[in-house]
Amino acid sequence: MYTPSGFGNTPGVPAPESGLPPEGGPPPRGGRSLGKVAAVVVTCAVVAGGAFAVTQAVSTSGPTPSPAPSAAALSAPTGQAAVLNGALADLASSSTPATPAPTASAAAARRVSRALVRLRALGGMYGQYTFETKKGPRTLGFERGTILSIAGADVTVKATDGTTWTWVLTGATIVRENGSRTTATNLADGQLVFAAGQVTGTARDARLVVIREAAKQQAA
Numbered sequence: 001m002y003t004p005s006g007f008g009n010t011p012g013v014p015a016p017e018s019g020l021p022p023e024g025g026p027p028p029r030g031g032r033s034l035g036k037v038a039a040v041v042v043t044c045a046v047v048a049g050g051a052f053a054v055t056q057a058v059s060t061s062g063p064t065p066s067p068a069p070s071a072a073a074l075s076a077p078t079g080q081a082a083v084l085n086g087a088l089a090d091l092a093s094s095s096t097p098a099t100p101a102p103t104a105s106a107a108a109a110r111r112v113s114r115a116l117v118r119l120r121a122l123g124g125m126y127g128q129y130t131f132e133t134k135k136g137p138r139t140l141g142f143e144r145g146t147i148l149s150i151a152g153a154d155v156t157v158k159a160t161d162g163t164t165w166t167w168v169l170t171g172a173t174i175v176r177e178n179g180s181r182t183t184a185t186n187l188a189d190g191q192l193v194f195a196a197g198q199v200t201g202t203a204r205d206a207r208l209v210v211i212r213e214a215a216k217q218q219a220a
Contacts, residue, residue, distance in 0.1 A: 078131075087118045091115045119194065119210075127141065139198065140198055143167070146158050154166050157193060167197065168205050174209070177210070195208070
């Protein structure tokens with residue numbers, strides 16, 4: 001029996017090629033040592049296993065839930081609701097006494113003028129708009145028509161198609177006539193008016209009442 005150390009020592013008998021470098025000599029040209037090959041194989045296996053783990057985690061994760069609507073979106077009316085809401089807010093913040101002082105703000109007067117222009121562009125004889133706010137749903141309404149009767153704080157207005165709504169005057173009600181603020185005592189039966197305000201159930205609070213000229217029945 002021959003031992004590995006005996007190969008190549010017998011004259012005339014060449015040592016078989018084993019693919020291994022001779023002991024103490026350089027590795028064969030064009031090849032790599034088995035140690036390096038083994039290290040590469042192990043590294044590839046680790047990388048491949050990690051890639052599989054990532055792929056599996058992505059593929060088994062559930063669908064991304066849709067983001068909840070923001071509070072800003074919930075509290076922002078749109079369309080004609082935004083027109084009415086913005087106009088009433090501007091009129092309330094820019095309101096001045098029935099007899100304004102000489103130092104009344106010109107900026108406030110411009111806001112009132114722009115608010116009234118927006119209300120004139122609000123189409124229809126009457127209507128209601130409900131929208132979501134941070135404090136819950138809110139409803140605003142408006143009506144163009146003729147005052148049928150006034151009983152205390154209740155002002156009953158009839159639109160041209162016969163629809164009749166009652167508006168309640170409050171301490172915050174703004175009454176305007178001929179471009180200026182006036183008092184609720186100037187309201188009378190038969191006047192053409194534009195009324196608007198918040199609606200709660202069947203009650204309509206008159207935040208604004210504009211006494212209109214007969215020739216401008218279709219304008220706020």
